[in-house]
Amino acid sequence: MNNKIGIVVDYQFASQHKPPYPHPAFFSYENPLRIASILNLLEEKKVFENKRIMKLIPRTINESIIRLAHSQYHIDTIKRLSNYGNGILGEEVFISKNTFEIAKKAIGGTIEAIEAVLEQRVNQAFALVRPPGHHALRETASGLCIFNNIATSLLYLREKRNYKKKIAIIDIDDHFGDGIAQYFYEDPSVLYFSVHEFDFVDGDIGFITELGTGQGKGSTINFPIPHDTTDQNFLEFFDILTPILYEFKPDLIIVAAGFDMYFADQIGNCSLTSNSYYNFSKRILEISKNICDGKLVFVLEGGYNLIGLPYCVYAVLKALLNEQYNQPIFERIDFGKYYKKIEIDKIQKILRKLLKNHWKSIK
Ligand SMILES: [Zn+2]
Numbered sequence: 001m002n003n004k005i006g007i008v009v010d011y012q013f014a015s016q017h018k019p020p021y022p023h024p025a026f027f028s029y030e031n032p033l034r035i036a037s038i039l040n041l042l043e044e045k046k047v048f049e050n051k052r053i054m055k056l057i058p059r060t061i062n063e064s065i066i067r068l069a070h071s072q073y074h075i076d077t078i079k080r081l082s083n084y085g086n087g088i089l090g091e092e093v094f095i096s097k098n099t100f101e102i103a104k105k106a107i108g109g110t111i112e113a114i115e116a117v118l119e120q121r122v123n124q125a126f127a128l129v130r131p132p133g134h135h136a137l138r139e140t141a142s143g144l145c146i147f148n149n150i151a152t153s154l155l156y157l158r159e160k161r162n163y164k165k166k167i168a169i170i171d172i173d174d175h176f177g178d179g180i181a182q183y184f185y186e187d188p189s190v191l192y193f194s195v196h197e198f199d200f201v202d203g204d205i206g207f208i209t210e211l212g213t214g215q216g217k218g219s220t221i222n223f224p225i226p227h228d229t230t231d232q233n234f235l236e237f238f239d240i241l242t243p244i245l246y247e248f249k250p251d252l253i254i255v256a257a258g259f260d261m262y263f264a265d266q267i268g269n270c271s272l273t274s275n276s277y278y279n280f281s282k283r284i285l286e287i288s289k290n291i292c293d294g295k296l297v298f299v300l301e302g303g304y305n306l307i308g309l310p311y312c313v314y315a316v317l318k319a320l321l322n323e324q325y326n327q328p329i330f331e332r333i334d335f336g337k338y339y340k341k342i343e344i345d346k347i348q349k350i351l352r353k354l355l356k357n358h359w360k361s362i363k
Contacts, residue, residue: 137179180194
């Protein structure tokens with residue numbers, strides 16, 4: 001039987017929580033045009049006319065759900081600045097008059113995508129939400145993120161829905177999801193696997209040696225990759241991820257779907273095309289079908305190139321639909337000279353050494 005795909009769609013994500021334009025001291029690539037450009041392409045490609053695609057509406061949630069993951073001080077700060085009409089927190093987080101409501105809706109959208117899959121209304125889902133969440137920490141907004149959409153949703157499942165089964169989070173955003181990692185660092189029931197661009201010269205966050213702690217040791221896995229990684233070897237992290245997923249046997253797989261490893265992204269420095277996201281999605285879908293009845297949810301994180309980002313999302317949907325994907329002509333660039341086989345081999349070797357005491361499937 002053909003699978004059904006849910007897509008969380010809300011046009012407020014495409015029009016609200018705007019950076020304070022014009023503002024000489026502040027510019028943000030994280031803005032409503034990201035969702036607007038995605039929805040524009042999906043409509044142009046007639047995705048919503050496909051009978052296997054179902055639009056999902058973000059759940060209305062109350063503040064007690066945000067409190068599962070964030071301190072009252074952080075929530076009140078966002079609310080206060082939203083009521084005031086604008087504000088900037090740290091270097092990268094802006095607040096506009098609708099920010100609190102939109103950030104709350106991003107959590108509601110993520111919860112709806114996950115529950116639609118768990119309740120079998122759809123087989124897979126994609127939450128097209130913003131602001132992104134994977135850097136947001138319990139006490140503060142960080143790195144363009146206000147609230148941690150994925151962590152809050154999973155804590156909601158645990159606390160309010162009594163869902164205690166194992167969950168795997170695969171984070172493919174260009175940046176390490178320090179926020180998500182923080183929540184589940186000691187939790188053996190959540191596997192957090194992050195593949196991210198890493199500065200091997202000056203150091204970075206998301207070290208290969210961070211494995212979690214206490215009972216959770218071994219269930220945080222960082223797969224740092226060099227900048228300029230291309231389609232040619234991006235997916236090599238599956239050599240580690242696949243056996244671990246089969247051994248861990250989660251009941252649900254969540255993808256923190258950032259698309260800022262895209263070659264033309266203004267923030268990330270990798271060189272992927274939308275083909276990598278198509279191939280990634282095909283592989284993770286196949287694994288999910290084998291281990292957890294295909295229960296797979298994508299949640300939008302980063303990705304800022306307004307021409308490329310919509311194609312990356314479209315590529316994921318084509319993979320979930322099990323349809324062929326033809327990348328756009330403007331992506332046909334030869335990235336061969338950036339090929340970094342040796343570095344990725346080295347990372348795998350070190351990681352295998354670190355993980356073999358925690359996972360029987362890793363030698
Ligand atoms: Zn990112």
